[in-house]
Amino acid sequence: EEYLLLKLFQRSIHEELAGVISLSEFIMGKFTFINLLMQYGRGAKERRYLKDLLGAVINDTVNDDNQRGIMNIETDPIKIYRSVINEEETRTGIQSTRPLDVTFNEALADQETLALFIKHLQSLRTLTDRFLYAITSMPQRMPFGIRYTAREMFRGLQVKFPGESGDSLAKVVLHMIYYRYLQPAVVAPETYDVVDSVIGPCARKNLSEVSKMLNQITVGRLFADDNPYLVPLNEYVCQATDTFINWFYTLVDVEDAEIHFAVDEYLDHTVSTKPVIYISPNEIYLTHSLVAQDLDLIAPSRDDPLKVLLLELGPAPSAASAELDHARAGEIALPLQNKLTVKLDPEADVKALWLKTKRYVLAMLKVQPGLTLMDAFLAPVTVEHELEWARIVAAEIESERTRKGHSPLISSSDQNHGSHTLEDVHSLSFQELKARTLENVLALEKRGKLDREDNYQGILDSLANDILQRNRKRIQRRIDSSVLVNTLLNLKDKQKYLEDQEAQYHSYISDSMAAMQKKGGNKKRFIMPFTPQWHHLRTLEKQGRKPKFGSYKYSAQRLYEKGILLAAKDFSPKQFDKLFVIISCDEVGIFKLELRFMDRLVMGSNSNSNAPATTTAASSSNHKDGIDELRMEDLLEDQFSGKQSLNLDTLKLNLNLLLHLINRKFYV
Known part of the structure; x- marks a missing residue:
């Protein structure tokens, strides 16, 4: 199945390239094989490779954050500058004297920002280098399918664009492999089972910065005006690009899929059991309908096998009722048969005869072995041989019936295998089997495929090689099956672990x-008698509305002077002496904020008696009946994302100073 899928990739790549005019069109194109490759890259062995490749370096990165404090490799000087202001205001509770809106050069003129900027660039280069070494250290271990697809893309581009240098084309394919296969595991490692721990927001930001660097390296493009702060890393980008290109050439030095999987177009003739797929009738009918709609584009030739089949089948059936559609939704087992034999080369008849003869020889040797194949042919056939052959045939038929018993469709539809496949040896007597085998061997000898001088040893050597290949594939299937089972169990364990x-x-x-x-x-706090706060608490106590964790009443004028209050809707700073802001907390982590003018609650534009609670995009706060509800986790998330202010329905506040005030009043 993997062989056929990779051949589909190969065909799709060359078909898509045929319609591409320029290299940039290929780079920006959204091709079918890219979507298929992304799905293929999520397979069990592909994910296992990603874990082996990136698990150690990502775990080290995450553990460094956990053990030594959060490592920040933000490289935008303006963002670094604003984070410095955030830290200063949150720590001191005093509005920073630094201007908030600055240019790139003005941010770097700040000495504290410049020192952090240089440190972050050094950390980013070091971390990127660790990822680069991890990725390029073992190209041979990358799954064959990814390497083969990269090779086919590279070869296809070489044919399509002969004027382009090899390195230029290598960068195109290298970027595509990184962007579609490796990058998702770098930025979201837990999704691909690369790590078991939960990635925090800062660690994820760092991984995103590294991924941005790796992406730039694979493209081989230097940083310019779009990212001026990363221009100092251009020399490193050039060096790393050369390393990546050398790795790429090793990566695509891979054998053909036919050699890797030891298959050819006649593989299905060498096995007595036909491949089976599990599919619902509805999926069959849908595929039939989709192909039929564009049949002239898919199969333009009149004698195209696909067109012949669809014309023979007629139109796709449609569900007459919902019940019938539901009944057709269940999966059935469908054996695959080769209805049309297409001779792809002049040796097709000889190859088919060779495969048929091998099957006959194998059956014959089960009953009458010899030192050589010639000895087996010369030995007479006795009644005992016929009885032994009858016993073998009966056992094989019973084994086949038992296997098919698990799927009624196979047993019912497999009746006509003989009309489309090799002649069933079970219908022959042993004498007839031996005669047909000798007849085929002599025919192969006449065509120069076998030699009587070595007693037709060539066909026995071929059988021995098939047995070795079959054992290898059986072992590989067993390993893959075990891996899939273990992966499923690990996923279930991980799901439970993450939920816990x-x-x-x-x-x-x-x-x-x-x-x-x-x-x-x-904590008992002394409150000056007859102050607004003293009257506020007495009023709450009399009304039985005193919040569990406290309530504080502030003059808007005072908050404005401290820089906490930036603006109040429909009020000028001249009115702030008559405007009060009340912050209270009755539930853990939830703070209610209300604005009062002349002791009357100020209703915002989103407030009315019948309006439901709404969520503002800017602040993630609920606003109802003139009261804003703030959650601590939302405030911290806004601060982490770099927001400087909080826009409520009636107020605009300095986020850092508001957090400092809340921490000082409700937590310290």
């Missing part, structure tokens, strides 16, 4: 936040 980890994580976070808030909320 998620539950423990949420439980730990909830308990920690509850403990922190309980500690902060129970």
